[in-house]
Amino acid sequence: MSFKNFKVVPKMIFGRGSFAQLDEVLAEERKRDDDFVVFLVDDVHQGKPLEGRVPLKAQDQLIWVNVDEEPTTKQVDSLTEQVQAHAGKTPVSVVGLGGGSTMDLAKAVSLMLTNPGGSAMYQGWDLIKNPAVHHIGIPTLSGTGAEASRTAVLCGPERKLGLNSDYTVFDQIIMDPELIKDVPTDQWFYTGMDCYIHCIESLEGTYLNEFSKAYGEKSLDLCREVYIDDHPEKDDKLMMASFMGGMSIAYSQVGACHALSYGLSYVLGYHHGIGNCIAFDVLEEFYPEGVKEFRQMMDKHNITLPKGICKDLPDETIAKMVKVAKSLGPLWHNVYGDGWEDKVTDELLTGLYRRI
């Protein structure tokens, strides 16, 4: 097919306080008394009010997940084993409650419960064979677009790459803007900028069509209302920006910033959000307007990025990052169109990384 047949989340709830409806949503999946649900919850919520609001039944499994590091295939495989060991049967739903990393873990576990072998086998495009267990995404941090996307990005033994498939897409999302109101400023900024940056990359890219454009433009407008205008409804707006940013990738692609950022994550362990910000800040030649506005937003929120990270790194470390960044063909194709291979040289990438 020449145009993607785009699978989207088929059911969604949006609204302040809508998290309270999770119990009712799960009731539709629980058919037998011993049917159980797995909750994968970002451990930043441990001991916080949200913990007491998780609609946990006696037979359910709650697993706190730590996402200080980017999610890995190893972590997914170990979580999957933990779920398999819980009751000797398959859960009726897997709920991911947290940011993009937690939601991606929930997507990946729901897939690995029905697909044999380790998750690293499925890093790539459309390698998943069987439908996943029913899975629900509930963001408590907005910007990645993981709630809308058909990927679960994992660091594997070979590379950082997603489990991209129609089965990856959540069956249900609940977008409750109240859940993101207490995110620490740095994280709120870095994660929101993931959205801002992938919209810029998408809108400036060669893959763009009107579907992706309409979503990308609106998402950017909402980002501006959040990060420049400081709008009173900024939590609602950021949650919609993130969702629409995720939708805008449907027919487009990310670009130069995500390529560099993947190298930073894979080799130096930088989290996706801050990795993007650090990389974007050296890309004024690629995205002049976007980088200018991004710096205004940084100023407004007193964000200071780490500097000189790569300046004194050994050549072989830089070479590793260059290799990761260069391997992401579709991203560079989106930047340069056909013939990108001649333009994306080791010199170009090394120069960019050395400025980081």
Place this chain on the structure above:
Amino acid sequence: MSFKNFKVVPKMIFGRGSFAQLDEVLAEERKRDDDFVVFLVDDVHQGKPLEGRVPLKAQDQLIWVNVDEEPTTKQVDSLTEQVQAHAGKTPVSVVGLGGGSTMDLAKAVSLMLTNPGGSAMYQGWDLIKNPAVHHIGIPTLSGTGAEASRTAVLCGPERKLGLNSDYTVFDQIIMDPELIKDVPTDQWFYTGMDCYIHCIESLEGTYLNEFSKAYGEKSLDLCREVYIDDHPEKDDKLMMASFMGGMSIAYSQVGACHALSYGLSYVLGYHHGIGNCIAFDVLEEFYPEGVKEFRQMMDKHNITLPKGICKDLPDETIAKMVKVAKSLGPLWHNVYGDGWEDKVTDELLTGLYRRI
């Protein structure tokens, strides 16, 4: 539940020329050699190039539908019988190829093939018991948002009211902007204004939340690029405006214009698009900015609306329309909020109709 759990079209294709992918999409539904597909096609395409592009197999059924009048429950029941008589089995997919009326007929037939009794039994909210036959919507006219909505609006023996249910939503839509390029100007305008008007009603309404707002605002922006800026990509933009307008209704409602327009359709037989335009033109007190911009758009495209339609009608005809308009509680609740019953008087509605 306090917030709607909103069911959306789970798979979509957008792109110029993407209609050519329909055959491949249907191949996934055809499991046995004698599996058949029903194509409900707006008869304006009869003898036109599109007719030759319908991927019809020997066992399939193509039915030309006439939508000069608004679709009725009787028409749906008769089409359903025609499909049931075709091969003594249920089709594997029902494809609606046309504007909102044709798409609504396809939705309704796909529902009635699996739900016993006549379609008038199911006019209302969530009365449908069984999932529909797989159904695909392909707009050849944009604006109604029928490609995105959970309703199929029908004129029944008692009233004009939709089959509103999660099962009504298409399983697949194909949005190919090339299919709308030859729509006659009047129809292109009236149907596009359906989108413009329901976005205005939604954005000015009391039901609005940020989900509906983001979609409604972007849809309006796109309408402006189409009807004011005469943008070179206007077909792509109108198709997205229509889809996003449909999405914006998720958590909101239409308003005063649709209420009046339903009365005009039901009693005088006006088609939905032109009915909305005629009604909107007397609603400057409800939507001052919107009506002003709407008139600019009319001027730009040399659209002249029929005038004085209701001036000399018998009182009992006006009373019938007033009754229909008044019965649409949720629409007036969206306009006025609580206490709308005191504001929506027969005098108010009669006065508005007499000006039409």
